[in-house]
Amino acid sequence: MEPRALDHPVRIGSVTLPGRLVAAPMAGVSDLPFRELARDHGAAMVCAEMVSAEALVRRSGKTHHLMRYEEGERPISMQLFGARPAAMAEAARILCDHGVDVVDINMGCPVRKIVKSGAGAALMREPAQAAAVVEAVVGASDRPVTVKMRAGWDAASMNAVAVARACEAAGAAAVCLHARTRGDGFGPTRRYALLGEVKAALSIPVIGNGGIDTPEIAVQLLTDYGCDAVMVGRAALGNPWIFAAIRAALRGDPPPVVTPEARRQALLRHLHRAVEVHGEHLAVRRMRKHLAWYLHGLRDAHRAKEAIQRLDSAADVVAAIEAYFDRLAAGREASVETAA
Ligand SMILES: Cc1cc2nc3c(=O)[nH]c(=O)nc-3n(C[C@H](O)[C@H](O)[C@H](O)COP(=O)(O)O)c2cc1C
Known part of the structure; x- marks a missing residue:
């Protein structure tokens, strides 16, 4: 076929x-x-x-x-x-x-x-x-x-x-x-x-x-x-x-390449829409599992995932996501997380 x-x-x-x-x-x-x-x-x-x-x-x-x-x-x-x-x-x-x-x-x-x-x-x-x-x-x-x-x-x-x-x-x-x-x-x-x-x-x-x-x-x-x-x-x-x-x-095409930047953008969009749909309190809680899934398999994501689970405000979660992906892009995430 x-x-x-x-x-x-x-x-x-x-x-x-x-x-x-x-x-x-x-x-x-x-x-x-x-x-x-x-x-x-x-x-x-x-x-x-x-x-x-x-x-x-x-x-x-x-x-x-x-x-x-x-x-x-x-x-x-x-x-x-x-x-x-x-x-x-x-x-x-x-x-x-x-x-x-x-x-x-x-x-x-x-x-x-x-x-x-x-x-x-x-x-x-x-x-x-x-x-x-x-x-x-x-x-x-x-x-x-x-x-x-x-x-x-x-x-x-x-x-x-x-x-x-x-x-x-x-x-x-x-x-x-x-x-x-x-x-x-x-x-x-x-x-x-x-x-x-x-x-x-x-x-x-x-x-x-x-x-x-x-x-x-x-x-x-x-x-x-x-x-x-x-x-x-x-x-x-x-x-x-x-x-x-x-x-x-x-x-019959090759799979699309998913860059860390695409992952960051999708995650931020998901969070942003969750806040719009559920309100901040519920959205931050519902997003905890999604965050872990989006970061799954990424380099040194373990500490970032753990830290994000404890945050209560959407602004803090956004900042933590941005910081993690910035560190990932700069190839510095390992040392930063060890220091955290
Ligand atoms: C967290 C979770 C919630 C689910 N909730 C429903 C549901 O509400 N209705 C339903 O028919 N199936 C539900 N399922 C089953 C999935 O729709 C699907 O049939 C099942 O996960 C098998 O597909 P998969 O191996 O691709 O995950 C749920 C599965 C998971 C993991």
């Missing part, structure tokens, strides 16, 4: 994604600033953090904060978790009124509190309930509905093909398969063969997810396993360039 043919739009129901890369929903991470960076570096669709259908129906203020998005992010997907079809349908109606492009249903979250309520990955154990949830959400939505699922509950019950079929029959416009069971957690297991099986069983698009941390793996999922699109999660933490690198690979 011509490499160029790999980079093309994908249709999910009535929505056209301009490319085949999706930025994964990640609670506590995939807020507006994170998504903007992902989008600008090549993600064709971004997904907001999961929202509790029950909380949304109760109109909880915190939930509405999670739902903030901007026009430039389109197409944007917002994800609901819940187990009650009626609440999920009502919440989907709210998301549609809110103007989202795609409504996504969480069938993969492994967190104990969520699965105990019958939501997230617990739905993989209850295919009839899963189908009822999809049917209710599809019935209430005027946007395409997608499902993000796992391979199954555990290695002994890998039923993704059956659940995906049930979701398609219930009206889902696409399925995203995180190629791990709930039991696999976020570990090294990658059950990619299952992606091919799900793809062969469905006529709606299949989005492959799980462990995509190089352009080569993304290309493999699109070519060898026939995925229509791929979704990247943790490899994008502090690294929006993963999307540009994958897109380059799809076009």
Whole structure:
């Protein structure tokens, strides 16, 4: 196949994604600033953090904060978790009124509190309930509905093909398969063969997810396993360039070079937008993990990361970032940090 043919739009129901890369929903991470960076570096669709259908129906203020998005992010997907079809349908109606492009249903979250309520990955154990949830959400939505699922509950019950079929029959416009069971957690297991099986069983698009941390793996999922699109999660933490690198690979181009200056600019932009979106207090706290991710692997970043974790004002964080990158550029960071 011509490499160029790999980079093309994908249709999910009535929505056209301009490319085949999706930025994964990640609670506590995939807020507006994170998504903007992902989008600008090549993600064709971004997904907001999961929202509790029950909380949304109760109109909880915190939930509405999670739902903030901007026009430039389109197409944007917002994800609901819940187990009650009626609440999920009502919440989907709210998301549609809110103007989202795609409504996504969480069938993969492994967190104990969520699965105990019958939501997230617990739905993989209850295919009839899963189908009822999809049917209710599809019935209430005027946007395409997608499902993000796992391979199954555990290695002994890998039923993704059956659940995906049930979701398609219930009206889902696409399925995203995180190629791990709930039991696999976020570990090294990658059950990619299952992606091919799900793809062969469905006529709606299949989005492959799980462990995509190089352009080569993304290309493999699109070519060898026939995925229509791929979704990247943790490899994008502090690294929006993963999307540009994958897109380059799809076009047959070499990956873009990420200079320390590009890293500095992206980090400062992320921080600046976080302050605008969340306010300084929350932004500085939310940014601590992002800072560590952006600096990961850079020369002598350890001390800088530690020092930044203790700062409380955005101005101090900016100054510390600038100072670190200045030292990095001057090749002096090691001695300065030893002295600190
Ligand atoms: C911090 C974090 C938060 C996550 N939150 C969600 C979420 O809200 N909804 C969801 O469907 N998946 C969530 N996930 C799972 C990811 O979307 C993705 O399926 C998983 O990380 C596997 O992809 P990866 O190997 O590329 O990271 C989360 C993962 C992480 C690491």
